[in-house]
Amino acid sequence: MLKDLPQTFATLRDCWITGGCALSLAPEDWRPFLAGVDNDTAERRLLALAGQALEVALRPTASETLTPHPDLPRLRLLTLPDSLRPLCRQAMKIPNIQMTQILRLVEQRGFSLHPLDWMPNLNEEVPDLYAPWVDWQNGLDQKSETLDAADELDETTWDHFYPAERRALLKAMRKKAPARARDLIAIRASQEPAEKRLALAELLETGLCEDDVAYLQSLSSDRSGKVKALAARFLSRLSHVTGDLDSPELHEFADFFVIETQHQQTRVRLKRFNSNAQEYRCGELFSQFTLGELAAALNLNEEVLVDAWVFTKPENSYLFATLIVRTASDTLVARMNQRLCNDPPKFKVFLPRLFTILLPRLDRAEQQRVVMQLLNDEDNDDLGLLNLVDYADLVDTQTIMTSVAYGKIKANLTAHFAKERNTDALLSTAPLAMVATPDAARAITEDLIKTFNVFPALPELALLRLNYALRDAALETSPATSQTNSKER
Amino acid sequence: MPLDLPTIEALAPDQASLTAASKLTKASKWARLEYLESLYWGECQGSGANPYRVVVDGSDHGYKCTCPSRKFPCKHALALMWMIVTNATSFQSTTTPEWVNDWLSRRRRGSVAATAKPATNDHGKSFTAVEASEEPAKPDDSKAQSRLAAAREKRAQETLRALADATNELEQWVTDQLRLGLASLIDNASERCRRIAARMVDLKAAALASRIDEMPARLLALPNEERAEAVIRELGKLILLCQAWRKTPDEPEIRRQMTTSETREQIINDVTTLTVVGIWEVLGEKIQTRRDGLVSHATWLCQVTDNGVPAAASPQFAVLQDYYPASSGKRSESFYPGEQFAGQLAFYPSPLPLRALLVERAPVEVRLPWPVFPANSDPLSGGAPFWNTLPWGLEWPLLLPSGRVIRCHGERYWWLPENGRQALPLVGSVPTPLLGMPLTATAALWNGMRLDLLAGQTPFGRSSC
Numbered sequence: 001m002l003k004d005l006p007q008t009f010a011t012l013r014d015c016w017i018t019g020g021c022a023l024s025l026a027p028e029d030w031r032p033f034l035a036g037v038d039n040d041t042a043e044r045r046l047l048a049l050a051g052q053a054l055e056v057a058l059r060p061t062a063s064e065t066l067t068p069h070p071d072l073p074r075l076r077l078l079t080l081p082d083s084l085r086p087l088c089r090q091a092m093k094i095p096n097i098q099m100t101q102i103l104r105l106v107e108q109r110g111f112s113l114h115p116l117d118w119m120p121n122l123n124e125e126v127p128d129l130y131a132p133w134v135d136w137q138n139g140l141d142q143k144s145e146t147l148d149a150a151d152e153l154d155e156t157t158w159d160h161f162y163p164a165e166r167r168a169l170l171k172a173m174r175k176k177a178p179a180r181a182r183d184l185i186a187i188r189a190s191q192e193p194a195e196k197r198l199a200l201a202e203l204l205e206t207g208l209c210e211d212d213v214a215y216l217q218s219l220s221s222d223r224s225g226k227v228k229a230l231a232a233r234f235l236s237r238l239s240h241v242t243g244d245l246d247s248p249e250l251h252e253f254a255d256f257f258v259i260e261t262q263h264q265q266t267r268v269r270l271k272r273f274n275s276n277a278q279e280y281r282c283g284e285l286f287s288q289f290t291l292g293e294l295a296a297a298l299n300l301n302e303e304v305l306v307d308a309w310v311f312t313k314p315e316n317s318y319l320f321a322t323l324i325v326r327t328a329s330d331t332l333v334a335r336m337n338q339r340l341c342n343d344p345p346k347f348k349v350f351l352p353r354l355f356t357i358l359l360p361r362l363d364r365a366e367q368q369r370v371v372m373q374l375l376n377d378e379d380n381d382d383l384g385l386l387n388l389v390d391y392a393d394l395v396d397t398q399t400i401m402t403s404v405a406y407g408k409i410k411a412n413l414t415a416h417f418a419k420e421r422n423t424d425a426l427l428s429t430a431p432l433a434m435v436a437t438p439d440a441a442r443a444i445t446e447d448l449i450k451t452f453n454v455f456p457a458l459p460e461l462a463l464l465r466l467n468y469a470l471r472d473a474a475l476e477t478s479p480a481t482s483q484t485n486s487k488e489r
Numbered sequence: 490m491p492l493d494l495p496t497i498e499a500l501a502p503d504q505a506s507l508t509a510a511s512k513l514t515k516a517s518k519w520a521r522l523e524y525l526e527s528l529y530w531g532e533c534q535g536s537g538a539n540p541y542r543v544v545v546d547g548s549d550h551g552y553k554c555t556c557p558s559r560k561f562p563c564k565h566a567l568a569l570m571w572m573i574v575t576n577a578t579s580f581q582s583t584t585t586p587e588w589v590n591d592w593l594s595r596r597r598r599g600s601v602a603a604t605a606k607p608a609t610n611d612h613g614k615s616f617t618a619v620e621a622s623e624e625p626a627k628p629d630d631s632k633a634q635s636r637l638a639a640a641r642e643k644r645a646q647e648t649l650r651a652l653a654d655a656t657n658e659l660e661q662w663v664t665d666q667l668r669l670g671l672a673s674l675i676d677n678a679s680e681r682c683r684r685i686a687a688r689m690v691d692l693k694a695a696a697l698a699s700r701i702d703e704m705p706a707r708l709l710a711l712p713n714e715e716r717a718e719a720v721i722r723e724l725g726k727l728i729l730l731c732q733a734w735r736k737t738p739d740e741p742e743i744r745r746q747m748t749t750s751e752t753r754e755q756i757i758n759d760v761t762t763l764t765v766v767g768i769w770e771v772l773g774e775k776i777q778t779r780r781d782g783l784v785s786h787a788t789w790l791c792q793v794t795d796n797g798v799p800a801a802a803s804p805q806f807a808v809l810q811d812y813y814p815a816s817s818g819k820r821s822e823s824f825y826p827g828e829q830f831a832g833q834l835a836f837y838p839s840p841l842p843l844r845a846l847l848v849e850r851a852p853v854e855v856r857l858p859w860p861v862f863p864a865n866s867d868p869l870s871g872g873a874p875f876w877n878t879l880p881w882g883l884e885w886p887l888l889l890p891s892g893r894v895i896r897c898h899g900e901r902y903w904w905l906p907e908n909g910r911q912a913l914p915l916v917g918s919v920p921t922p923l924l925g926m927p928l929t930a931t932a933a934l935w936n937g938m939r940l941d942l943l944a945g946q947t948p949f950g951r952s953s954c
Contacts, residue, residue, distance in 0.1 A: 017717050019670030040664045044728045047667065051725020054718060055876055055937045059869075060914050066895045066905050072925025072949075079949050082827065086498045093504050115922035116952055136925055423511055455575045457494040458511050459504060 005057055012050050022046060070139060073132035073165075075112040081473050085114055090462035092118065094430050097463060101387050101434050103127050108392040109470035110477070128168035135162030155187055167203065174206040181207075186215055194224035201230055208234055217242070236290035236327040239302070243293045253285040254297035259308075268298070269310040286319045290327035302328065306336050311345030314353075321357040333361040341373045348379045359388055368394045371435050375403040386431035392467075397440040400432060401447065410451065417452055426452075426460035433463035441467035491852075492547045497570045499825035500550065502560045510567035516579040522572070524580040529573050530589050531580075533565050543569045544589050549850050550823040553592050559778065559815050561786070562823060648693050649738060652747055655692035656731040659685065659701075663724050675716050678705035683780075694747050700883075701727070702780050707883075710916070715938065722937055730881040742839040746881065756835050756846055763836040764848065767792045768857050769807065771824040772886075772932045773943035773953060778815055786811040788824050789886060789943055790834075790845075791932060793857040805860060806886040807834050807845040826944065826953040829853050840878045843885070859930050859946060862890040868906050868913065872935055884941070889931040894923050894942075904931065904940055916941040919954060926952065 008027050015022040026034055026046050033049065034042040080088055091102055099118070106113060107129050120126045120134050139162060153161060153169040161169065173181035182204065189200045201219060204212055212234070219231035220242055232242050243250065260267045273279040295302045306324065311317045324336050337358050344351055355370045362370065367389050374380055375395065383405060400406055409428050416425040429448060433441055445464045449456055456465070501507045513533060516522060520532040520540050527548035532540040541556040543565045552566040562570070572579055585593070662685045666674045674681060682701050689698035704723055708716050734743050741751065756762055772789040779785055788809040833849040836842035863870075868889050875885040891907040894915065902915040907927075916939045926947040931954075934941040942954035 013717055013721060016667050016721065017670060017672045019668055019673070022667075040661075043667055044660055044663055047663070047721065048725040048728040048732070051722045052729070052876075052880055054722055054725075055880070059911060060938065062897060062903055062912055062914070064897055066897065066903055066909075066912050068893055068895055068905065069924040071927060072922055074948060082950060083495065086495070090498070090504060090507075114949055115926075116920055116949075119922050137921075421512065421515055455511060455514050455571055457498060457507070457571065457575075459508050460511075 005053060009050055009054060009058065012046070016047070070136060072115055072136055075129055075132065077107060077110055077112040077129060078477060079114050080106065080111045080117070081477075084111075084466070084469055084473055085117055087462055087466050087469055088113065089117055090459045091466045093459070094427060094463055096384065096387070096427075097430055097434075098387055100125075100127065102463075102466075103130070104390065105392055105434065105467065106470060110474045111470060128171055131164035131168035132162075134164040138162070138164070153184070155184060158184075158188060167199075170200075170203050171206045174203060178207040178209060179211060182212055182215055186218075194227065197222070197224060198226050198230060201227055204234060208237060210238060213238055213240060216240075232290060233327050236292045237329050239292060239329055241290065241292040241296060243289065245293065245296050249285065250289060250293055250297050253282075253289055253294065256282045256285070257294075257298060259298060259300070266300070266304060266308040267310050268300070268305060268308040269312060270316045283319060286323050287326075289323075291323055291332070292327065294323070302332060303335065306332050307339065311347065311350075311354075314347065314350040317345075317350065317354060318357060321354050325357055325361050330361065330363070333358060334363070334366050337362055337366050337369065341369050344373070344377075348377065351377070352380065352382045352385050355385055356388060359385070359390075364391045364394075367391055371395060372399070375400070375405040378404055380405070381408070383428075383431040386434050389435055392434070393437045394435040395432075395440055396437050397443045400436055400440045401443060406432070406444070413448075413452060423454055423458055423460050426454065426458060430460070430463045433467045436464070436467060438468035438471035441465075492545075492550060492570055492573055494571075494574055496550065496825075497567060497574065499828075500562055500570070500823050501567055502562070506560050506562075506564050506567055509564035510571060513564060513568035514571050514576070516572070516576070518568075519579075522580045523583045524573075524577075525582065525585050528585065528589065528593075529569060529580055530586070531569055531572075533568070535565070541565050542588055544592055545569050545573060547573055552823065557815070559784070561776070561784075648748070651693040652734065652738065655689050655694035655697065655747075656734055658688055658692065659694075659697070659727060660731055663728060666724065671717055671720050675708060675720055678708055678720075695749055696745065697727075697730070697747050699779065699781060699783075700746075706780070711938070719938060726881040726883070733881065741837070742879065745837065750844075751837060753846055756837060757848065759838075762838070763842050764833055765792070765807075765836065765845075766833045766849075767794070767831070768829055768853055769793070769832050769834070770857075770859070771826055771828045771830075773826050774824065775934075775941075782815055783812045784815050786813070789932070789934070791859065791886075791888070793829060793859060795857050798860065805888070806843060807836070808843055808886075809847055810844050827951050829856055841874055859932070860888060862888055862930060866890065868892070868904075868911055869935065876937075884934045884936040886943075887933050887935050887940075889928075889933060889940075891927065891929050892931060893927050894919050896924055904928075904933070904942070913940045915939060923947075923952065923954065 004027070008025075011025050012022050015025055021039065021043060023034065023039065023042055023046060030046065030049055034045055037045070088102070088106065091097070092099065103113065103118075104127060107127060112129055115133065120130055120137060122134075122137050124134065126134060153166060153173065158166070170181055170185065173184070185200045185203060189197045192200065204216070216231045216235050216238075217240075219227055220235070222228050222231065235242050256270055258269055258271050260269075270282065273282065291302055291305065295305045298305065300308070306328070309317070309320050321336065324333055328336075337355075340351065340354060340358075352374070355374070359367065359370065368391070371386065371389060371394050374383065374385055395403075409432075412428065413425055416422075426448065429444060432444055436444060441464045445456065445461055445468075448454060448461065454461075498507065501510070513519075518533060520534060522529075522531040524530070528544065528546055530542070530544040532542055534540045535556055541554055543552070543554045545552045545566060550570075552562050552570070554563050554565045556563050556565055558564070666681070682704050686698040686702040689695070689701060707723070708719055711719055730743070730746055733740075734747055737743060745751070769790040770793050772791050775785075775787045775789070777785045788811075790807040790809065792805055792807070831849075831851045831853050832847055834845040835848050837844045837846075869887065871887045872885050875882055889904065889906070892904050893907075895903050895905050895912075897903060900918060902917075902919055903912045904915055905912045913935070916936075919942065923945070926945070926949060928945040928947055931945040932943040933954075934943065944951060944953050946952075
């Protein structure tokens, strides 16, 4: 009888759905339970039997094959402890703080986020740590083949990795073994279409060095204009000028500049534009040429050009800073940054944006210089840039507590709390969490609590609390390693 | 169990509640802030005419607020907890007012505060006080006692007769539905169920009425093609329950399904009550606002042991079931998913004890593992005792073996055991990352058709589902 149960049940169900007596459809085995009572009672018993049979004897079956999804990859860092997950979720909700910065802070303290708290969106640019999750997300709907496990990326294991993880591995290889990574890129790029070739060549930016020149020069004759432009840009960063110095466009570009000498100092600026079309054209040419080409066209040394630039009209300075970031060597970018920090231009209000342009090319020391400049600039009220720095622990307790910026924040908060108790104003302190050492973050938190009589668990303070709570958790997890990594310098 | 900030954060239903609570943590927002030992209470002026009365027991995190919020704990309770931790000096030591005593007496925890004498300078009457003042003086003579006993017996007989009528009427209603067609019942479930539920209320079958009243919601939560099967199960279970009641009307489990539950006092004071002391993990909470305006708040617990082996002859699961009006926010205890505590539970009498009351609760230092599921067993085998003993039950807890969640076309989700044999469909959806996490163990509720996941053990740690 059990074999026929699905069919029996379907017949009974169809009868009851439309309405009517189903007693005649009852299976033989059930009839003894339905005998000796009136029809209504028998019908109800039949209903109860059918319901129980459904519950006990029939099991749901999927109408399609259930194919497991690939395992979500474990990341190389420990998952955030359960005790810190609520605090991290609070911090993630703080407005105007970029998710990538929270990811960076958590990563630099030795942890990765829990996947149920955050997962990268498809094709989202995320820190390399999370590249396996990007690949997992992208592969989720493809029911793709399971890849063979491979520990190391090389030509033979290339297809054993998904794209995002491969990129992360190549970047890591560029730091440890740049020549091996370059050779691998060169081999694979030659087999790829232009777009992928460009993406691979872009990876050379990590650890770009003189040894890459030969390969970059080979890319100068690539079929793709974008690849050629990228190679020229990288070569320029290595102080190799590749373009045609006699090209009419380069002369047209140079004609936009004025070179003056005042008190034996060379000064370079852009001419006043006569029309919007002229201004637009100048902008176009800025994106076509390199700093080296421009310097050559102006008969100046690159260093002199960087030093001679006059920061007057902000839009022009942004164009010039972008040209430097795109095509100048690390040394020249740092030189420009030092110039801005040591001898800031008169129009300080534009400084944050100039720093924002330079920041991606600055190393830890230079970013720290920018942060110090911003924290101690009397005229600056914009700490948003602190959300863009790439390094944690840039500012210690003493420096941050005595900084001009922190003093101004506290003054503003004092004025605010005198008028109302809305604690949203405390959000102005959140950017400090991105650059403060754990001890500094704790000191700020405690100072704010004490000064303004606010409560430690306020969501507005979550990022500052997360900063030092992560360090404390890291110490618990691995006291020896964490102590050396995160003690205040 | 000390109250601290991480606990408050974990208790908060969402970020918005914490943010809102933070705006109420200034003493000036409160008309009064008082305490007695671990008990703290205050009055906070909200948007209503009268201030909201909030009380928190710092020892076990129990709370109550009179605001109409449907978040538990509400911002007022959170704010008061917050102030207990960070600004305890704002509270003045005093005796407990009547309304706090009223709450304590309903909780009946026997804590030190509960035995505090009512304040002489009371700040308003409580319902208990009103009820007490209306109660006639208790007669102390034996004649009066026998009169009372006779009256009780008469009431019991009336209830029995009413329940007999209720079962007859319900069975007739089921017969009518079969005759009219279940398609028609599904289309008009809300109206028809409401009508028969109202009759059940008239006939003193309050629990049965609530169950029938909630049936449309359970049906509507299912895809169209599954509703006919679900309604046959639901009606079949009602018939079984009616039959069971006729056979053993005094059986506590069946009576509870028909009329009302025993009071907390009855359970605690009954010497035959099964009490279990152990370490319990909060698997998850299910909060639903019912059509009758009550909030059903179920906290599912699983007993954990240091070796992962279920405690012998002891219920592995327990559910702490609270019902309270959505407008009052009454709540006896607070938990957060994943929390483990040492506790004594008193189980309601049943052939398969499941519903329980928390008698004692204390924090634990070390987390213990979940019980291990027997290898190669039927994943639903844990449900067999339930459907054999309490076949009218609507859901029961299960601990499932290794498996994982799979998404099919049409955004339907299944749990698939590692051996690939008996897959089970899920209620609703799950967060995408869970699709990539092997679940070494899963706690879930099975309703006969679908699994409602509570929590799982994954390579990333314990995950609430």
